[in-house]
Amino acid sequence: MSLPRPRCTRHPLLRLTTASLAAGTALLVAAGPANAAPAVPGAPSAATTTSSASALTAPTFPDAPDNLVARRAGNTVVVTFQAPAVDGGAVVRRYRVTPVVDGVWRTDLTRTTTALTASFTGLTGWVWFVATAENAVGSSQESLDSNTLEIGLGTPAAVGVPTVSLAGSSATNASMTVRWSAPDDGGSPITGYDLQVIENGNLVQTVPVSGRTTAFVLRKLTPGARYEFAVSARNARGAGDPSGLSTPAYLAFPASAPSRVRAEYFGPGTATLVTWLPPASDGGTPVTGYRITPYLAGKALTALTQTVDASQLECDFADLAAGQAYTFGVQALNSAGAGAIAFSPAVRIVDVPAQVALPKVRIDGSAATGASVAVSWPAPTTGGSPITGYRVTPTVDGVQGAPVFVRLTSWVARNVPVGAQFSVDVAAVNAIGTGPASDATADALVAYRPGAPKPAVTAYAGSGTTVDVNWVLGDDGGSPLTGHLVTAYLAGRAVATQTASDTDETVSFSGLTAGKTYTFGVRAQNALGDGAEALTRPLAVVDVPQTVTTLSAVVGGTAARPVVTLTWKAPGTGAAPITGYDVTTYVNGVQDRTDSVRSTSLVVRAPQLGDSYEFEVTANNSAGAGFSSPLSTPVTVAFAAAPVTNASAVSVAGVATVSWRDSTLFTGVPDTAVIVTPYLEGRAQPALVQQIAPGVETVDFSTLVRGKSYTFGVRAVNTVGQAPEVRTAAVVVR
DSSP states (O other): OOOOOOOOOOOOOOOOOOTTSOTTOOEEEEOOOTTOOOOOTTSOOGGGOGGGEEEEOOOOOOOOOEEEEEEEETTEEEEEEEOOSOOTTSOOOEEEEEEEETTEEOGGGOEEESSSEEEEESOOEEEEEEEEEEOSSOBOOOOOOOOOEEESOSOOOOOOOOEEEEESSSTTSOEEEEEOOOOOOTTSOEEEEEEEEEETTEEEEEEEEETTOSEEEEOSOOTTOEEEEEEEEEETTEEOOOOOOOOOEEOOOOOOOOEEEEEEEOSTTSOEEEEEEOOSOOTTSOOOEEEEEEEETTEEOGGGOEEEETTOOEEEEOSOOTTOEEEEEEEEEETTEEEEEEEOOOEEOOOSOOOOOOOEEEEEEETTTEEEEEEEOOOOOOTTSOEEEEEEEEEETTEEOOOEEESSSEEEEEEEOTTOEEEEEEEEEETTEEOOOOOOOOOEEOOOOOOOOSOOEEEEOSSSSOEEEEOOOOOOTTSOEEEEEEEEEETTEEEEEEEEOSSOOEEEEOSOOTTOEEEEEEEEEETTEEEEEEEOOOEEOOOOOOOOOOOEEEEEEOSSSEEEEEEOOOOOOTTSOEEEEEEEEEETTEEEEEEEESSSEEEEESOOTTOEEEEEEEEEETTEEOOOOOOOOOEEOOOOOOOOEEEEEEEETTEEEEEEEOOOOOOSSOEEEEEEEEEETTEEOGGGOEEEOTTOOEEEEOSOOTTOEEEEEEEEEESSOBOOOEEOOOEEOO
């Protein structure tokens, strides 16, 4: 029954608070007798008398803490709360938390804390808590009450479902250990537990257990029985609810080993039969089946393990490895697991040899000496009886031949037709019989690499660096030719290859290096690979000369006896001495003539003045003519202008007149101007020089200094150059 809960009352203290004032606000407080009479209407009151009032801005008491919550943690009560919303203008320094037990304030148990939590132990009854906050001014009012806890007034909670473990090796020394976890004590220490023992669904006893332990060991149990357990806790208030039932546990052990285990082998292709008798002891619970495992060299072959039910006392095994000795282990099974194992005596498995692995086939001999086929294979497992020989059956072009018996693991078939398809299968034989034949090998073509082509013949193709290689088809080795591989060798090193079809008998190599000696090898090819190589005799490669590229044409002599001289550098010879050059002359862009010379120059005599000459040169050697050079730079047969004649000067009225006669000699190009230069006392006067158009033979100078003596130089000019200057006699300007 819950006790009536009194509410806490507030202390009747008059407190002044500034919590509702803004910081720095002045508060007027009037002092007067506590029993002063009410103010007379219209008379001044104490609150308005400034002489008896003073201004305050000081902090005040904090508000009370908020949201007190009490929680149990074992035998400890933890109280948590929140800081007050208003601290009164000063920092809260501590809190005081007081328990109220059955309506009585227990100030002797008050806790002072700076945290927002406080812990209590040893409380009993109906308990709640109040708290105050304290700052530099003083303590707040008490908080609202926390929630109420009932401490030490109830029975323990229900125990969790217990666990059970079985110990011992037989029903006579067996025990069961029951374990559980202590529940909540209901506020009063647990003084003990009641352990209910349920056997085969019936409660057979309740065992009191000390409250200081949470486990109990039971002995003298009934073999084969099913046990379940429930636990309840007790304290000073009474017993709690019992736990749920534990998982059923059985007082049972594995059975003893079966007896008279035997294994019997009935010959090749049949099974091995294993038999036994039931165990002497079933371990306290019925045998449900048997587990039979073969062992080879002491190792359990668990992949072959078989399980049969309790009514079956035999089992057979097929496909065991021939030639091996096996033992068999048998175990009885019950609800407690697998019992002791009993072994049969060893039994040996004997059979025909195993299948021979796929034989290997190798073509030997040659097309010339006769074909043979070598066959080999690995020895298979014997089947437990030594192999006495092998049966070899050949097949040629689909026709099976007579079997051949050999003692070794190899055999050679001789005089096999070249080009035939050959296959074979092999079977091993022992005292038991003939084992299964191997798979037949894939058809193998009895063929060889091609023979070498007939001796190769080389022919010079005429372009200087191209060689034709020729041959005659050879033996195909029993397999059709697929092509030819032709290789060029320089100093014994392969430098180029060409491929040709199976029917080709010639191939060309171009771009070879002139002056080098090559040999050429030819191999025929078929499906088996490249045949032997046939080599040519060495062949020296000769090329035509290289192109002349450094032509230079120069005009020489005089206008009366002109010549044109052409020179060039000798080009690369093409590995054969240059025998001469062909020089083609072009006059004014039209081919004029071709001259053959042995040197690297050509002189054209008496060319026509004013004509343009170009040349191209081709070098020759024993291999033929090289490529023509590019045309030389054009040159025109022309010379500088000829000097004028009859140059003279006269002066009339301050003007000097110079006159002359143009030369009648043609130099290849027309004159472009006549330059007349005045000289004062032998010094040229550049500022007074005059340039006269061709055909004009007189010029006046009107800016000369009077009284001075002048001479005049007259010089003809053309596109090739200037003629020598012709001087007049001196004349004094009047």
